[in-house]
Every structure is written in structure tokens, then in C-alpha cells.
Amino acid sequence: MKGIVFTEFLELVETKFGLEMVDTILNESELPSNGVYTAVGTYSFAEMVSLLTNLSKETGLVIDDLLLVYGEHFFTIVEKSYPSFLTQYTDPIEMLSSIENHIHVEVRKIYPDAELPTFTIEEKTSDSLVMIYKSSRAMHAFGRGLMNKTFEFFNTKATILVEKLKENGTEVKFSIATYE
Template sequence: MKGIVFTEFMEMVESKFGLETADTIIELSDLPSQGIYTSVGTYDFNEMLSLITNLSKEIKLPVDELIYTFGLYLFTSLGKAHPEVIQSYNSPLGLLYSIEDHIHVHVKKLYPDAELPTFKILEKTDSSISLIYSSSRGLYRLAHGLMQKAFEHFNGSATIAYELLKEDGTEVKFDIVQNG
């Protein structure tokens, strides 16, 4: 997993839960990297699982909720780091429709060895989109948070429903309907 995900996660933990909590989860997690991350590095996905699990225990919030919260946070961080990507769009549905063909192409240029989820568009209208999220990591709640924040970024809102097509969350159908 790319280091930028780790550095942003740790920044979120520090800003929302404090430096002491960040230090505690690093200590509890027994990490090969010792919790020292660079945005361009690559780290074992199990380190992220360990950090999230220990954060969940420490602050008594469900792992799924923390992953969703991180998705909300990550959209803003990535938008600041790479504003040119989001500026290419004038609507959240346009942005979501272009994940595979534009956004992930851009990410691959920056991080050639990044393992990205895939998003297969099933149907798109002027006010809705249905797609299938696929990833061996099953971080569909992260994708959910990113999608939610995309609508907020464009001063809109949406109803986002999801259905697990595989119980482990590695394949999930999202139905997104833009409000008003």
C-alpha cells in the first residue's frame, strides 16, 4: 500500500484523536516500519489493518466507521495535494464516472506500483450512477467516504447505497443518486 495512504491516515489520527492516540496505536501495532512512513514509500497492507484495528479498540469506534471517516478525510487531503485532478470536473457524478479512465490513470503516473481498486460503471444518468467496486483489500467504506466527500466538494449531496456482492467486501455494488 502506498505511503501517502499511511501518512494521511496518521495525520487524520493526530488531528482528530490527538498525538498521544497516534503514538499509542503505533506502539500497539508492532509494525515492521515502526510507524515511520514516507508518502512515496510502499508498506504492507497488514500494517494499515493493524493501525485501524488498534485505533478502533483505543477510541471505541467500529473499524468500518473509521475507514469511512478516513475516506472523507482522504478526499480533502488528496484534493489539496493534486487540485488539478478535481478541477477537471464540474460535478461529482462526472468525477465518479471518470475514476477508471482519468483519475486512476493520473494516480498510476504518480505511483506506478499502486494497487488500485477497480470501478466498473453499470449505469449512468444525469442524476445517478451505479458501479461495482472491486478490490482485494475490501476497503469499500473508504471508497464510500471518498464518494460522499466528492458530493460535498461540489456543494451537493447524494444518497449512496451499497450492497456487498462478496461477503468480505472485495466486490460491492454502489447505487448513487444525487439529491435535488
């Protein structure tokens, strides 16, 4: 998993819960990296699981809720650092439907060894989208957070229904509909 995911996660934890919480979860987690991350480095996903598990334990918040907030936070990083990912689109449905064939292609140019989820489009209209998320990491709530902020960015209201196709969250169906 790319280091930027770790550095931004710890930044969010510090902002929301304080520097003491960052120290607590770093000390309680099993981290081969010793909690020292660089944005361009690559680290084990098990480290993120350990950090999330300990943050959940300390805050009483479930991991999916933490990932949702983190996804929303991470959108601001995309907006600031990679605005071209957003400005080339005029519509959130068009942007979300291009994740697999355009956005992930561009991400791989920046981070060639990034391990990204896959998104398969099942159905698309001008105001709706059904897509299947697949990832062994089961971070669909992070994706949902990114989607929430995508609609906000485009000043569009939407409902996003999430259906776990596999109980462990490694395969999820997103059914999205925009409205006035």
C-alpha cells in the same frame, strides 16, 4: 500500499484522537516499518490493518466507520495536492464515473506501483450512477468517504447506497442518486 495513505492516516488520528493515541496504536501494532513512513514509500497493507484494528480497539469505533472518516479526510489532501483531479470536472457523477479510466490512470503516473481498487460502471445517467467496487483490501468505506466529499465539493446532494456483493467487503455495489 503507498506511504501517503499511512502518513495521512496518522495525521488524522493525531487530529481526532491526539498524539498519545498515535503512540498507542503504533506501539500496539505489528509494524515491520516500525511506524516510520514516507509519503512516497510503499508499505505492507497488513500494517494498515494492524493500525486500524488497534485504533478500533482503543476507540470502540468499527473499522468501516474509521475508514469512512479517513476517506473524507483524504479528500482534502486530494483537493489541496491534486486539484486538477477535481477542477477538470463540472459534475460529480461524471467525475465518479471516470475513476477507473481517467483518475486511476493519473494516479498511476504519480505512483506507478500503487495498488488501486477497480470500479466498473454498471449504469449511468445524468443524475445516477451504479458502480461495482472490487479490491482485496475491502476498503469500500474509504471510497464512500471520498464520494461523500466529492458531492460536497460539487455542492450536490446525493444518496449513496452500499450493498456488499461479497460478505467480506471485497466486492461492493454503490448505487448513487443525486437530488435537489
